[in-house]
Amino acid sequence: MTAADDVVDALVRTTFEVARVLTRIGGEHDLSLTQLRVLGILRDRRARVTDLAAYLGLDKSTMSTLIVRAQRRGLLTRGKNPDDGRVVEVYMTPAGLELAKRMEDEVRRALAPRTGPLDQEQLDQLAKLLELVLARP
């Protein structure tokens, strides 16, 4: 078991822990993990259906129906791109933004007990190391 293996192991376990928290909080607002992610992505930008699908690794048809449902709930809106009539842009409604913000707070609160035991230096270190891991390989 190399150090890299240990890290992979810890990353996978962390993933499931965090996913559990996100799934629970999403569920409390009747949102799947995927919908939660879409709201997270659209918080600070608008995006095309296909780009969202590619980014999330989903089929565009899946993305399409997912958006329709979120739209019915009033969380996001679709609009045609004036420069290219084929393109549909998706962006949040005020209600969607509000919900995204509220859930973000809940996630922070839910994970606070996890980060709590770390001191300032450890937090900085961990953030830096995770950024390294996240950097496109």
Added chain:
Amino acid sequence: MTAADDVVDALVRTTFEVARVLTRIGGEHDLSLTQLRVLGILRDRRARVTDLAAYLGLDKSTMSTLIVRAQRRGLLTRGKNPDDGRVVEVYMTPAGLELAKRMEDEVRRALAPRTGPLDQEQLDQLAKLLELVLARP
């Protein structure tokens, strides 16, 4: 934005990155992320249906059908607990163990480019910090 917020942010993004890898590798073996998790859990122990459900945050009925499907594929087996006739214990078949092992290797390989840029000391640090985060709060 506090340091803890930065860490939560990085944790969430890491979660989605790792989940993407796990979903892809699972999918290549026709397994959902949840099924992958079940195999991961049962690798080194047997478990009851309800315990698995509780651990994964799923309804026991969900767990039940999931197990039936995995059983049909020959990945795991169910057996009655002789001490308590209600209890069903679930454990891996040799084929299930083999598949779990193969996927674990694949996950390590898939994440290697992520851990690659880190030197030995950074790997040790990251593993240690993630363990702190994972420690039951």
Added chain:
DNA sequence: TAGAGATAGTTTGTATTTCCAACCATTTTT
């Protein structure tokens, strides 16, 4: 520049995942 091909999304059909409620079988409690 007209027609072929490519691109962006939606729709339709199917399988899977998940929940909830109802149910059966087996303990455990009273």
Added chain:
DNA sequence: AAAAATGGTTGGAAATACAAACTATCTCTA
């Protein structure tokens, strides 16, 4: 011994996902 609790399974409904077929728009090329 009857009632309550526990452990699982089954059935019904909604959500999620993919693939294939389709529509509309744009781009390229002959």
